[in-house]
Amino acid sequence: MPPLVRFIAAVAIVLVSLAAPAVAEGKRVALVIGNSTYRNVPALPNPANDASDVAAAFRRLGFAVTLLQNGSFDDMRRGLLAFGHEAAGADMAAVYFAGHGMEISGENWLIPVDANLKRETDAETEAVSLRSVMLQVSNTTSLGLVILDACRDNPFIARMQRSLASRGISGGLGRIEPVGNVLVAYAARDGTTALDGDGHNSPFTSALLHNIEQPGLEVTFMFRNVRDDVMEATRNEQQPFVYGSLSRKAIYLAGEPPATAPQPSQQANLMPVTPAPPALPAAPSLVDPALVGNWEIMVPSDRGPSRWVWTILADGTYHFHSEGGRPAPAHEGTMTAGSGRWTMHVLKGLKNYDDGGGYEIHDTTAVITGKLGTGYWKRIQ
Numbered sequence: 270m271p272p273l274v275r276f277i278a279a280v281a282i283v284l285v286s287l288a289a290p291a292v293a294e295g296k297r298v299a300l301v302i303g304n305s306t307y308r309n310v311p312a313l314p315n316p317a318n319d320a321s322d323v324a325a326a327f328r329r330l331g332f333a334v335t336l337l338q339n340g341s342f343d344d345m346r347r348g349l350l351a352f353g354h355e356a357a358g359a360d361m362a363a364v365y366f367a368g369h370g371m372e373i374s375g376e377n378w379l380i381p382v383d384a385n386l387k388r389e390t391d392a393e394t395e396a397v398s399l400r401s402v403m404l405q406v407s408n409t410t411s412l413g414l415v416i417l418d419a420c421r422d423n424p425f426i427a428r429m430q431r432s433l434a435s436r437g438i439s440g441g442l443g444r445i446e447p448v449g450n451v452l453v454a455y456a457a458r459d460g461t462t463a464l465d466g467d468g469h470n471s472p473f474t475s476a477l478l479h480n481i482e483q484p485g486l487e488v489t490f491m492f493r494n495v496r497d498d499v500m501e502a503t504r505n506e507q508q509p510f511v512y513g514s515l516s517r518k519a520i521y522l523a524g525e526p527p528a529t530a531p532q533p534s535q536q537a538n539l540m541p542v543t544p545a546p547p548a549l550p551a552a553p554s555l556v557d558p559a560l561v562g563n564w565e566i567m568v569p570s571d572r573g574p575s576r577w578v579w580t581i582l583a584d585g586t587y588h589f590h591s592e593g594g595r596p597a598p599a600h601e602g603t604m605t606a607g608s609g610r611w612t613m614h615v616l617k618g619l620k621n622y623d624d625g626g627g628y629e630i631h632d633t634t635a636v637i638t639g640k641l642g643t644g645y646w647k648r649i650q
Contacts, residue, residue: 280543295360295411299324299332300352304341304368304382310424315465316367319418319474323365326481330522342381345397347522353405356413362406367474370419371426372443372459376400379419383619386425386564399442403451413451413518417442418473421457429530433610447513454492456499458510464503472502473509485526485608487627487638489518517642519627526610555585557606564646571595579646580607588612611637 301544303320305313317338333355337348349364369380373389377399379554380386384395399415406413420441444459456463456473466472476498480491489511496509519525564579566589577593579586581604590599600618605611612625626639635646 276364297327297361297363298352298355298359299327299334299363299365300332300337301327301347302337302340302348302368302379302406304339304366304380307369307380307382307384309383310369311383313368313421313465315469315471315474316418319367319470320365320460322470322478323367323416323511324540326478327363329367329482330448331363339382341383342395342397344638345379345381347607349397349402349405350356354365356406357408357565358410360411362409362412363412363416364406365416365418366402367418369422369423369425370399370417370442372441373437377442379417380423380425384425393431399453401443403453404528407449409445409453411450412515413449415447415451415486416477417454417512418456418471420465421465423462441517445512450515452488452492452511452513452515454495454511456507456509457507461508469602472499472507475616476502476509482523483522484611485521486523487602487609488513488609489520489643490627490629490636491522492634493629517638517640518627521637528625546635554606555580555603555607555632556583556630558583558634560611560628563649565633565649566644566646568597569595578649589618611639613639626633 287351287392299322303318305317306317308504308608316500320336322336324334327334335348335352337344340348352362352364366379368382369377371378371380373392376391376392376394379399379402381394383393386395388391394575399417402415406415441457441461442455442459445453447453452569456471464472468473468475472479473495476495480486480494483491486494492511499507499509547565561581561583566577568575568577569607573594575596576592577597578591579587579589585603585605588601591597598618599620600615602614602616604613606628609627609629610625611628614622615622624639626637628638629636632649634649637644637646
């Protein structure tokens with residue numbers, strides 16, 4: 270290959286790599302379902318649009334996506350089975366469903382377009398259980414994710430003939446308790462309904478699309494942003510909710526945040542220089558100004574609650590002490606914080622201890638994620 274051709278090819282490869290989304294390595298798979306044209310109840314305007322747009326976003330995030338529009342019971346059942354085989358052993362597996370969903374006697378169901386559901390007992394043979402969906406994403410190495418924009422006002426309830434008076438039917442989806450590394454996000458918290466919206470996408474999916482491709486945003490923080498956006502858009506009529514508990518490991522859909530640029534180090538002068546050089550300008554603060562100050566968190570213990578107090582200074586140092594309960598060792602050291610990420614290195618009080626993670630600040634409170642899990646800090650004077 271001539272040198273000029275090799276040079277052009279190398280430049281093209283670099284440009285392509287720069288344009289590609291910065292996502293983590295590992296197999297990622299997604300099943301996206303949008304059910305709009307129900308055959309036995311009025312159609313929903315947005316799920317088909319929602320599913321198409323979410324599928325495109327997942328593809329940009331490096332997921333191998335299967336898109337199913339207006340799925341019948343057989344379509345959804347076969348799609349889930351095939352997806353489960355692909356998801357087993359993957360790094361991340363996600364299922365997104367937009368359409369009708371409902372709770373019957375503690376069991377949550379996603380409703381295909383050909384469902385009739387004249388009686389509540391028909392759900393067993395005409396709908397897909399949320400439990401089976403969670404099972405399909407449970408065998409991943411990093412994250413199993415189920416996103417449901419399926420809490421809309423449900424016309425099936427009004428036309429359903431109650432087979433047993435003691436059995437309960439809910440207008441929304443019911444509370445669940447995922448296990449392992451599975452998160453389940455509802456467009457509206459359990460027992461409430463979501464709005465379909467008047468735009469191209471529902472309020473929930475619109476907020477999801479706005480946040481899901483934000484680089485450096487940890488997945489749990491991403492859903493907090495979605496929650497806030499939806500509540501603002503619906504004037505607090507709709508509150509999304511996430512169920513499940515992940516480990517301390519930070520998980521990113523759109524790539525990790527860029528590493529904090531190292532501070533330039535001064536090179537030692539090998540030859541004496543006189544006179545002394547003029548003072549350099551002060552180095553920029555190593556700590557996000559919003560995090561500077563005094564913070565406290567109450568930590569339960571077998572001896573009663575303990576008050577942990579952090580003092581964070583703009584020069585990149587911190588001091589920690591605790592009061593009451595079972596006290597933790599006082600310590601101090603250095604700290605960096607910026608762009609939602611923080612690091613800490615102990616210099617005095619603890620031996621060989623470092624920590625780090627993510628943070629999000631809301632006025633006088635801060636959500637801090639690190640080795641000990643997630644804590645909710647309160648600003649104090």
